[in-house]
Amino acid sequence: MAASVQLNLRSFKAPFNLKPIAKQFSRPGRIRCAATTPTKRYSITLLPGDGIGPEVISVAKNVLKLAGSLEGFLSFPFPVFPLFRIEFSFQEMPMGGAALDLTGVPLPEETLSAAQRADAVLLGAIGGYKWDKNEKHLKPETGLLQLREGLKVFANLRPATVLPQLVDSSTLKKDVAEGVDLMVVRELTGGIYFGKPRGFGTNEKGEDIGFNTEVYSTHEIDRIARVAFEIARKRRGQLCSVDKANVLEASMLWRKRVTAIASEYPDVELSHMYVDNAAMQLVRYPKQFDTIVTNNIFGDILSDEASMITGSIGMLPSASLGESGPGLFEPIHGSAPDIAGQDKANPLATILSAAMLLKYGLGEANAANRIENAVLDTLNRGFRTGDIYSTGNKLVGCKEMGEEVLKSVDSPVPTAI
Numbered sequence: 416m417a418a419s420v421q422l423n424l425r426s427f428k429a430p431f432n433l434k435p436i437a438k439q440f441s442r443p444g445r446i447r448c449a450a451t452t453p454t455k456r457y458s459i460t461l462l463p464g465d466g467i468g469p470e471v472i473s474v475a476k477n478v479l480k481l482a483g484s485l486e487g488f489l490s491f492p493f494p495v496f497p498l499f500r501i502e503f504s505f506q507e508m509p510m511g512g513a514a515l516d517l518t519g520v521p522l523p524e525e526t527l528s529a530a531q532r533a534d535a536v537l538l539g540a541i542g543g544y545k546w547d548k549n550e551k552h553l554k555p556e557t558g559l560l561q562l563r564e565g566l567k568v569f570a571n572l573r574p575a576t577v578l579p580q581l582v583d584s585s586t587l588k589k590d591v592a593e594g595v596d597l598m599v600v601r602e603l604t605g606g607i608y609f610g611k612p613r614g615f616g617t618n619e620k621g622e623d624i625g626f627n628t629e630v631y632s633t634h635e636i637d638r639i640a641r642v643a644f645e646i647a648r649k650r651r652g653q654l655c656s657v658d659k660a661n662v663l664e665a666s667m668l669w670r671k672r673v674t675a676i677a678s679e680y681p682d683v684e685l686s687h688m689y690v691d692n693a694a695m696q697l698v699r700y701p702k703q704f705d706t707i708v709t710n711n712i713f714g715d716i717l718s719d720e721a722s723m724i725t726g727s728i729g730m731l732p733s734a735s736l737g738e739s740g741p742g743l744f745e746p747i748h749g750s751a752p753d754i755a756g757q758d759k760a761n762p763l764a765t766i767l768s769a770a771m772l773l774k775y776g777l778g779e780a781n782a783a784n785r786i787e788n789a790v791l792d793t794l795n796r797g798f799r800t801g802d803i804y805s806t807g808n809k810l811v812g813c814k815e816m817g818e819e820v821l822k823s824v825d826s827p828v829p830t831a832i
């Protein structure tokens with residue numbers, strides 16, 4: 416099936432539905448579909464990567480498969496029957512350190528072309544101590560940047576929502592963390608990560624230097640600003656643009672263009688904030704933020720900071736979208752080498768990334784909601800990995816957490832209202 420992956424700005428809304436689960440519909444019985452039942456087929460490229468990447472991807476893949484298989488049933492009036500079926504075909508490809516060990520490069524051509532051909536891409540995480548001293552072009556991280564560039568996914572959405580179930584896991588006081596629901600819109604394919612000139616050299620004193628360039632053009636700022644305004648419009652109508660316009664020329668242009676684009680969105684309230692203040696405000700009073708738009712490097716840092724408000728970096732999903740072509744969906748955390756291979760990773764960020772894949776990548780909002788509700792249900796039933804554990808809950812590993820989410824996906828379908 417052709418990907419439903421165009422950046423459909425009108426369809427953006429907060430990817431996590433926190434409204435109380437009020438209605439419970441019985442899941443339709445298992446029905447053997449007639450051969451004539453229309454089938455939606457989606458090809459998903461899986462990039463497990465390194466460290467905890469394979470652990471969390473294997474869990475998320477099962478959740479995705481099950482959620483897809485439950486779609487297409489019309490449950491009222493009885494008898495139930497399938498209107499359509501969803502089938503996924505998964506292709507697993509090496510990426511990052513795993514690819515370096517296998518092929519000598521962090522993003523083999525075959526991996527990039529499989530990702531480009533897919534309807535959507537789900538990535539675990541890349542990197543690890545083993546490759547930390549590699550030359551730049553042989554670092555796992557370089558492969559990730561090449562992938563984002565190769566897929567042209569310039570808009571990175573990183574929602575940070577404090578779930579009522581996890582408010583005690585936040586490092587912030589309950590009254591500060593409670594109710595936080597923000598979205599960081601990070602520019603992903605420009606700025607200092609990609610700007611030229613860059614490299615190593617020597618200065619006039621003969622000293623070694625390393626240098627990078629923060630550069631943004633008008634069209635790069637305009638397109639990410641429009642994505643952010645569209646998202647803010649679907650949320651609470653407030654957009655805060657974060658920059659360093661008191662010092663950096665690239666930020667001065669950023670602020671000028673975001674202000675200009677604001678005239679297309681009179682219903683959205685725009686504010687500007689310097690990044691140092693934003694970092695402080697995020698821990699002082701995070702509820703003031705609705706949607707944040709910022710450049711590549713500030714978005715990287717602020718979204719990690721925002722993750723701790725929610726309890727753990729193991730909870731935050733992300734979606735990276737371009738104007739066309741497949742989206743890239745990944746948890747915001749890294750390969751966590753300190754806990755890799757120990758069944759300690761929290762798979763929820765990757766499971767929620769799979770939900771974002773369904774919603775933003777394939778337009779399957781119903782299946783996405785099913786997964787989000789299953790995550791809430793699993794937390795309601797008291798299951799916690801170590802990073803979000805608090806007394807009175809049940810401590811589980813990555814695999815068991817995945818099994819519990821599967822049970823919640825497979826149980827009566829909670830419909831959020």
Ligand SMILES: NC(=O)c1ccc[n+]([C@@H]2O[C@H](COP(=O)([O-])OP(=O)(O)OC[C@H]3O[C@@H](n4cnc5c(N)ncnc54)[C@H](O)[C@@H]3O)[C@@H](O)[C@H]2O)c1
Pocket residue numbers: 467539540541542543544556559728729730745746747748749750751752753754759760761762764802
């Ligand atoms: N998108 C990516 O693939 C990505 C993102 C960030 C970092 N990295 C890479 O990952 C490697 C490790 O980086 P780092 O240590 O700075 O960041 P990290 O996110 O891997 O880990 C930071 C801390 O958070 C914990 N953590 C992360 N994910 C977790 C999860 N799902 N469940 C429980 N705990 C979790 C880790 O155990 C660690 O203590 C580096 O090579 C880095 O470049 C990759």
Ligand SMILES: CC(C)[C@H](C(=O)O)[C@@H](O)C(=O)O
Pocket residue numbers: 542556557559560715747
């Ligand atoms: C691993 C690294 C290249 C990456 C980034 O800096 O974008 C990571 O920190 C992230 O946030 O996904």
